[in-house]
Amino acid sequence: MKKQEKIIFIIPAFNEEENILNTYKSIKDYNKKNKIDYDVIVINDGSTDNTQSILEKNKIPHINLIRNLGIGGAVQTGFKYAIENNYDVAIQFDGDGQHDIKYAKEILKPILDKKANMVIGSRFIDKNSKGFKSSFARRIGIKLISLVIKLKTGKKIYDTTSGFRAIDKNILKIFSENYPTEYPEPISSVTIINKGLEVDEVPVEMKERGFGKSSIRTWKNLYYMFNVIISILIIGKRVKK
Amino acid sequence: MSTGLRVVLIIFAILWFILVSILLKKNKLPIKYSMFWYAFILVIVLLGVFPDFLTLICSFFRFKSVANLVIGLFITMLMFITLILTAIVSYQKKQIKQLIQEVSLIKSKIEK
Numbered sequence: 001m002k003k004q005e006k007i008i009f010i011i012p013a014f015n016e017e018e019n020i021l022n023t024y025k026s027i028k029d030y031n032k033k034n035k036i037d038y039d040v041i042v043i044n045d046g047s048t049d050n051t052q053s054i055l056e057k058n059k060i061p062h063i064n065l066i067r068n069l070g071i072g073g074a075v076q077t078g079f080k081y082a083i084e085n086n087y088d089v090a091i092q093f094d095g096d097g098q099h100d101i102k103y104a105k106e107i108l109k110p111i112l113d114k115k116a117n118m119v120i121g122s123r124f125i126d127k128n129s130k131g132f133k134s135s136f137a138r139r140i141g142i143k144l145i146s147l148v149i150k151l152k153t154g155k156k157i158y159d160t161t162s163g164f165r166a167i168d169k170n171i172l173k174i175f176s177e178n179y180p181t182e183y184p185e186p187i188s189s190v191t192i193i194n195k196g197l198e199v200d201e202v203p204v205e206m207k208e209r210g211f212g213k214s215s216i217r218t219w220k221n222l223y224y225m226f227n228v229i230i231s232i233l234i235i236g237k238r239v240k241k
Numbered sequence: 242m243s244t245g246l247r248v249v250l251i252i253f254a255i256l257w258f259i260l261v262s263i264l265l266k267k268n269k270l271p272i273k274y275s276m277f278w279y280a281f282i283l284v285i286v287l288l289g290v291f292p293d294f295l296t297l298i299c300s301f302f303r304f305k306s307v308a309n310l311v312i313g314l315f316i317t318m319l320m321f322i323t324l325i326l327t328a329i330v331s332y333q334k335k336q337i338k339q340l341i342q343e344v345s346l347i348k349s350k351i352e353k
Contacts, residue, residue: 063349067341077342084346181338 005088005112007038010078012071013095014045017054020095024060027093030101038104041081042095045074071163072184079167079176091166099164103204107166116200117171118192120157121164125203141225145186148229153193158201160186160228170197183228190235246308250289254282281318 009027013020020042027040041061044051046068055062063077075092082090089111093099103121110116124142138161145160163185167175171192180187193199261278264270270278288295288311295307304310 063345065341065345066348069338069341073338073342077345080342080346181335 006086007089007091007108008078008082008085008087009038009040009091009093010075010082011040011042011093011095012045012074012078013042013047013051014068014071014074015047015049015051016095017047017050019097020051020060021054021058023093023095023097024058026101030104034105038091039087041078043074043078045069045071070181072179072181075184076175076179079172079179082172083176087172088169089166090172092163094163098206098208100205100207103164103202106202106204107164110200110202111166111168115198117168117197118189118199119166120159120162120189120199120201121204121206122157122159122162122201123204123206124158125201137221141221144225145228145232148232149186149190149193152232152235153190155193155199157186157189157199160189162204164204164206180231183224183231186228187231187235190232194235243307246311247289247292250285250311254285254289257285258282 011020011023016023024040024042027038030036031038039061041063042055044055044062044064046065052062052064054060055064063081065074065077069077078092079090089108091104091107093101099121107119107121110119142160146157149160150156165185174192174195175188180191189199257278261270261275261282265272265275292307295310298304299307299310302310304313
């Protein structure tokens with residue numbers, strides 16, 4: 001019999017008082033329904049609303065960052081926690097209700113089958129899928145970043161900014177040491193492909209955020225894209241210290 | 242170069258020298274950075290005392306006046322310092338991030 005892999009959901013949360021409890025419950029319900037035991041760790045990224053008291057009141061396992069670090073720093077804290085506690089697989093999962101737990105199995109499968117080191121839940125693989133696909137401007141941006149990644153690495157990644165992704169222990173180790181603070185999703189994928197590790201994409205549907213504002217605002221789109229593309233082009237050219 | 246500009250340069254250098262020395266004495270400026278500033282002051286004094294060098298560069302690059310060249314040099318140096326400072330700040334930001342992460346992890350472990 002195969003050894004049971006230890007799996008943890010890492011949920012970064014910044015001011016998610018309206019969504020975080022539902023997100024946590026959805027994972028727990030999923031566990032119960034499928035008789036599995038995925039652990040959860042919420043990284044409370046210095047929220048200024050009631051997120052912390054909700055986490056404490058409902059006994060949701062969490063780490064309070066003593067200062068706000070932004071998405072990259074928060075998720076990386078989760079990776080460090082996963083390494084310290086000897087997890088085999090980590091799934092990054094948004095706390096805002098965009099991600100649907102029912103795709104967890106699909107996202108985990110390539111990793112558990114040892115076919116991939118990182119799996120991205122992608123909105124754009126299945127052309128017929130409904131679900132939330134982001135605004136028009138942002139989709140263009142995602143396509144462009146995708147093209148740059150393809151040119152740079154030769155590998156096509158459709159949903160470059162998806163924050164719904166699973167990584168295995170090899171990548172956990174890499175990311176807990178070094179994870180980009182800015183634009184972590186597209187840039188970290190390129191780092192992984194460059195290291196010769198296997199990245200896979202599986203189709204998922206996403207919902208619109210439950211409540212509150214996304215961390216990427218429309219007017220920042222162009223700036224975001226420009227930065228990501230420059231960063232991707234520069235990766236690998238940097239001298240390791 | 243006009244005598245006025247030379248006097249201004251040297252007065253500026255003296256004031257700068259006093260300021261750097263005070264900061265150094267009060268332990269508000271590390272020695273390695275003070276070396277940079279003293280070198281900078283030295284260059285200004287040399288330029289004030291021997292202006293011929295500047296006039297030479299000026300005619301070579303066809304600057305209209307030595308004053309323009311002096312301002313140009315200062316601006317270049319300021320931009321250089323800003324760039325270095327940006328790099329230092331980013332490095333420190335990374336270190337602070339690691340500190341926040343480690344402290345938060347340890348804190349949550351203790352509170353459990």
